[in-house]
Structures are given as structure tokens and as C-alpha cells.
Amino acid sequence: MAQTFDFIIVGAGSAGCVLADRLTANGRHKVLLIEAGGTDRRFWIKIPVGYGFTFSDPAVNWRYSAAADPGLNGRAAYWPRGKVLGGSSSINAMAYVRGLPHDFDDWEAAGAAGWGWAAVRRSYEALESHDECHEGARRLRGAGPVRVTDLSARMHPFARNFLAAGHEMGWPVLPDMNASADAGANTLPSEGIGFVRSTVKDGRRWSSADAFLRPAMKRGNLTVVSGALVEKVLTAGGRATGVAYRVKGRQKQATAAREVILSAGAVNSPQLLQLSGIGPAGLLQRHGIKVAQDLPQVGQGLQDHLAVSHFFWANTATLNNRLGSFAGQMKAGLQYMLTRKGPLSVPVNQCSGFVRTKGAALPDVQVYCNPASYSTRPNGKPQIDRDNGFLLCVQPSRPTSRGQINIQSADPAQAPLIEPNSLSTDADKATAVRASRLLQALAAIPAITRVTRERRAPDIIGMDDSTLLENFRERSGSVFHASCTCRMGNDAADSVLDARLRVHGVAGLRVIDASAFPNVTSGNTNAPTMMLAARGADLVLEDNENRPLAAE
Structure with a gap:
């Protein structure tokens, strides 16, 4: 029998860890967090220079490859993505870069109302604590969970x-x-x-798992399942009702009384939507997947640096x-x-x-x-x-080319086709x-x-x-800032999500990760992904304030 939770989060990466913390903080909501990877307690993850060694480690990395790219003379780029608690924040270069103000004003102009610079700047300031060197002495500015260090x-x-x-x-x-x-x-x-300011604390990597997930795991209302591959979002009557996943060879299901939230990243979130019958109808039908919601923009709009x-x-x-x-x-x-x-x-x-x-x-x-x-x-x-x-x-910093990510079969274990269109x-x-x-x-x-x-x-x-x-x-090569494949926008004709990160046409389903960016920010994407997740958690809580709890 499927267990019931208020919220199910798919992916314990930069965004998913933030959501797990924020959605369990009041103690009222039962939350399930599902992650395909395993523990981040590894030497080469914690040591700051160690990302060179996790760059191709299959134990912590999806190790995707893009298709041959005509714009890059037919070269097929390597696309590392985190497959571990903390996601890509556990294997990235730790650069903390907010992006430029006009990045977010452009988000708002693209249909993401409420995501302009004035609003997101306040969210950044609430997230951060800055370990700074001032006149030879260290000082801490701010009280947020994300430690940003002057090295x-x-x-x-x-x-x-x-x-x-x-x-x-x-x-x-x-x-x-x-x-x-x-x-x-x-x-x-x-x-x-x-x-460069870095997400490093006391000489060690300070990932989203360190900043958000570890405090959340001390709460009894969070369940974390790692080493689990989510195979599809379950839907009924135009609403997301739960997920089906596989762990240690066994198939399981979990029910969401309130919402399913995909935070699996710019590659895996559109893949999972398509596997669940939410995406371009023609693509889904070619792979024998029943169409739950014809949403042509799922997987489209891919941007990278x-x-x-x-x-x-x-x-x-x-x-x-x-x-x-x-x-x-x-x-x-x-x-x-x-x-x-x-x-x-x-x-x-x-x-x-x-x-x-x-x-x-x-x-x-x-x-x-x-x-x-x-x-x-x-x-x-x-x-x-x-x-x-x-x-x-x-x-x-701000490319105009857009690519796409599409499933190649109905098999959840098969990597999707990544076409950057550089x-x-x-x-x-x-x-x-x-x-x-x-x-x-x-x-x-x-x-x-x-x-x-x-x-x-x-x-x-x-x-x-x-x-x-x-x-x-x-x-030239990717610097691993994949984004925009489930982007926010005005409606289903130009986007996958509304400005509250809700999937068009499917109730109880959101995507909250870098795939939701309307366009890629000017720099490194880890900081804006955590910011987006913090703001997204606020939206989730606002929209569910008066709904009954799973235990009620």
C-alpha cells in the first residue's frame, strides 16, 4: 500500500534540499524526498579542489553526453550532473554568483511575474551569510544558511x-x-x-545538502529515500496524485495529498514529465506513452553557457x-x-x-x-x-540559441537525447x-x-x-549551466510553468529547479537555483495554507 505524504519532492539537489528544509520547517507537513544518488559523505566531494575527481565519477554523477552538435563542428559534449545528495551543488566548482539584475527583469518580461530583480534580491539576502576578510580579520555578515566565503x-x-x-x-x-x-x-x-566568492565553510564544500538538508533530516516529518529512481508521476483526473519509483530492484508508489514537486534538474525534470505523459503529444505517442497532458514546450528552450x-x-x-x-x-x-x-x-x-x-x-x-x-x-x-x-x-553570458531535451524511449533508465543547438x-x-x-x-x-x-x-x-x-x-565547451527546459512563461504556448511554478494544465504538480528559468542567468547557476527554490517554497506554502494535512 502506498504511503501518503503532503508533499513529494523528486531530487535532492540544489533546489530539492532547499524545499525539503522549507516545507518541513513548521512541523505540520509530511514530506517525502526521493534521490537517485547516494551519500555525499565522500572525501572528494568535501575537499574544495576535489571536483576535478567527481567530474566523471559514476558513483555521484549521471555522466550525460549531448548529441553531436552542428554548431560545435559535430562534437558531442560531456554533461556531468550530480547524482548524489546535494545534486550538482555537491560536484560543482562552488562559485557563488547571483547573476545580473537585468537577468531577472528579463524573467519577469518573459511572463514570470514577481521574479524581477527587486524581488529576488531580497530572497538572496535572506539566504546568504558572508564570511568576509575585513582589515585582516574575519567577520560574518548575514544570517542565512548558505555560507558564501571570501577566500x-x-x-x-x-x-x-x-x-x-x-x-x-x-x-x-x-x-x-x-x-x-x-x-x-x-x-x-x-x-x-x-x-570568486565560494560556497566553502571552514575549508570544506558547503553544498545545498549541508545548508538545508542536514537540518531538515533532524525533523520527524521528513522521509528521505536515496538510491531510488522515480519512473513516473502518477496522475488522475488532471491532477498529480503521487509517484512510482524503484529502489533496490523493488517498485514502490507514494501518494501526495497536496503536491508533487519535481526538482530533478534541467535534464531529468523534463525527462520525467515526458515519461509521465506530460509533454509533446507526438513525442509521447511515438514511444507508446499515454498522453495525460499535451504540453508542447516540455523539454524545449534548453539553454547553457x-x-x-x-x-x-x-x-x-x-x-x-x-x-x-x-x-x-x-x-x-x-x-x-x-x-x-x-x-x-x-x-x-x-x-x-x-x-x-x-x-x-x-x-x-x-x-x-x-x-x-x-x-x-x-x-x-x-x-x-x-x-x-x-x-x-x-x-x-546570455545566449539566444535554444536546444531541447527529449526522451528516446519509455524506459526511465535510458538517458534522454540532449540537443544543445549551440x-x-x-x-x-x-x-x-x-x-x-x-x-x-x-x-x-x-x-x-x-x-x-x-x-x-x-x-x-x-x-x-x-x-x-x-x-x-x-x-568551446559547456560550463554545465543547463537550464530553461521547463521554463516559466505566460501560457502553455510559450512555456511549461506559470509564474508560481505550476505545470500548465496539471493540478498539484510543480517544477522547481533550474529548468524553470525563463532564460539562463548571466553566470554560474547554483545560486539562482537555490534562490528560486526558496521563493518556490514560499509559493507552495502560500497556496496550501488552508488545505487539510495528509494525516487529517
Whole structure:
């Protein structure tokens, strides 16, 4: 017999953990949280530099691959996604970036009423507590559960060359790229470069599971089932009634007295809707799935960020000097075990910022600068170079191309077909060229040339526009910010969800994760996903305030 809960949440990732905490906090609601992965209590998850090792680990990672992408010269990109408590917040690079104010004003313009910058900014401030270095002393600002840490004092000394280069480029050097995100009448929001703020606490990764799920698991009204694959949402009479799932080879069902909430991410949430008969009718019928709700936009609208990186040999010590040898790695490991400090306590992504390409009215690219050079072995494990090197990278922030994610069969265990449709608009091709021109200029600025021993092939200096575009097609890759596949909007013709994150035409069913974004935010997506989940939880509680409880 199926157990009954008030709310069933599918996915214990960046969003699902927030929901589990918020929906159980008042003690009144019985909540079931179902996660396909297992425990996040793993060494390479908790150590900040360890995401290089979880990047391809099937124990914690779905390890998806996209289809051959015509815009990227037919290359098929690797798409890691978290399959573990904490989801992708347990395997990401820990960068905490809110996004730019106009990102959220554009959400509102797309039909997501109430999601403009003024509203979401308040939600961010309630979520965050900032561990800051101020005049040599640490201080904590804010009281939210998400710990955002200033690691500038631990950054490799080489990283300060990037700030000097930014200054020479005419970019503001920001103490905090989030704190300055204000759309004042005479200012450009968040333009500039600085040290990345990270979701790290006391030298360890601080994931959504750490911030939200662990406190919630102490409450008797939360049930967490891990290692369980949800196979479909159950519906009857136009309403979601529960879920069917498989755990340890056994099929089970659970009933939702109030709502089913999908927080399985931008790949798995649309897949699960389609498996449940909610999606494009033609697609579902081809795979023998009974149509519960013809919703053509499910899986459509996919957006992601592409970035192109260039590596350089340095004439002075970089992080490679510390981690490029076995002896150096052992020394760093010992330092971390004893003190939780040293190079293993800081993510490799150390400097970043939003800047404008030539002619842009607002910041339209994100720059990344890392004081290390590295490669990926055939088994997916990172290989840091022995010689000193560094990386310069640029990412167009607001692509206009949209792809899609669709099931390939009615088998829940088969990965869906991911078609990014990269660089399919003239606007995106033009931005890729302008972004590459900006990277050329950065590589040639004196602060960078002074520390460059050699530009590694392919040398971006001297490329013309056509060569820059071809270089971007051939070498750019996803930075793993998949979103928008169940986006909010005006109605079923242009979206999957309304502005309260409810699935059009299906009562008692919401999607609350990055798939709900109307368009991808300008930067890293973990912070906006947690923000969206916190606001989504408020909407769920408001809409269920006067409904009877499962136990009643």
C-alpha cells in the first residue's frame, strides 16, 4: 500500500534540499524526498579542489553526453550532473554568483511575474551569510544558511596578475561581484573582475545538502529515500496524485495529498514529465506513452553557457608549482588534513567577472582566470601540468540559441537525447567573435605578457574574425549551466510553468529547479537555483495554507 505524504519532492539537489528544509520547517507537513544518488559523505566531494575527481565519477554523477552538435563542428559534449545528495551543488566548482539584475527583469518580461530583480534580491539576502576578510580579520555578515566565503587571502599569489590585467583593461576590480549587483540609474550592474566568492565553510564544500538538508533530516516529518529512481508521476483526473519509483530492484508508489514537486534538474525534470505523459503529444505517442497532458514546450528552450579557454606557460610560479608533482600533492594533502588550509582548500576557479565586449550596453560575457594549467585524461580524471601555466577563458553570458531535451524511449533508465543547438543564431556567433576579441586583448595586456613565457597552441593572438569563430566552434565547451527546459512563461504556448511554478494544465504538480528559468542567468547557476527554490517554497506554502494535512 502506498504511503501518503503532503508533499513529494523528486531530487535532492540544489533546489530539492532547499524545499525539503522549507516545507518541513513548521512541523505540520509530511514530506517525502526521493534521490537517485547516494551519500555525499565522500572525501572528494568535501575537499574544495576535489571536483576535478567527481567530474566523471559514476558513483555521484549521471555522466550525460549531448548529441553531436552542428554548431560545435559535430562534437558531442560531456554533461556531468550530480547524482548524489546535494545534486550538482555537491560536484560543482562552488562559485557563488547571483547573476545580473537585468537577468531577472528579463524573467519577469518573459511572463514570470514577481521574479524581477527587486524581488529576488531580497530572497538572496535572506539566504546568504558572508564570511568576509575585513582589515585582516574575519567577520560574518548575514544570517542565512548558505555560507558564501571570501577566500581571497588563500588565493594563489599569481592570481593577482589577473586583477592587474583587469585594471589595465579598464575593468573595475570588485571586492565582491555579488554585493555590487545594483541597477542604479548611472551604473552598470556588477561590471568588473575580482576573486570568486565560494560556497566553502571552514575549508570544506558547503553544498545545498549541508545548508538545508542536514537540518531538515533532524525533523520527524521528513522521509528521505536515496538510491531510488522515480519512473513516473502518477496522475488522475488532471491532477498529480503521487509517484512510482524503484529502489533496490523493488517498485514502490507514494501518494501526495497536496503536491508533487519535481526538482530533478534541467535534464531529468523534463525527462520525467515526458515519461509521465506530460509533454509533446507526438513525442509521447511515438514511444507508446499515454498522453495525460499535451504540453508542447516540455523539454524545449534548453539553454547553457559555452566558454572557450586558452592556456599559457608562465615564467613564474603558479599553482602547478604546488600541485604538479606527486611530492607537492602529498605536501598539500598533509597541510589540508592538518589545517584545512593550503591549495586544496580553494577551488581552482579563482578570478572571474562580468564585462562588456565592444559595443555592448551591458556586461555580456563572463571572464574566468585560473592560476593553473591542466588537461583531462581519457578516464575523465584531471591531470595538472608539471610546468607552470595558467588559463584565460571567456563565456558569452546570455545566449539566444535554444536546444531541447527529449526522451528516446519509455524506459526511465535510458538517458534522454540532449540537443544543445549551440551557436544557432547570428547573435550568438557575433558574441562569440566579440568575446574572443576580448580574450585576445586580455592575453596581450602588459600584466599578462609580463608573466607569459609562451602562448600555447592554438595561439589566439593574430586570429581574424573567421578564425576566431572557427576556434570557438572547435574548442568551446559547456560550463554545465543547463537550464530553461521547463521554463516559466505566460501560457502553455510559450512555456511549461506559470509564474508560481505550476505545470500548465496539471493540478498539484510543480517544477522547481533550474529548468524553470525563463532564460539562463548571466553566470554560474547554483545560486539562482537555490534562490528560486526558496521563493518556490514560499509559493507552495502560500497556496496550501488552508488545505487539510495528509494525516487529517
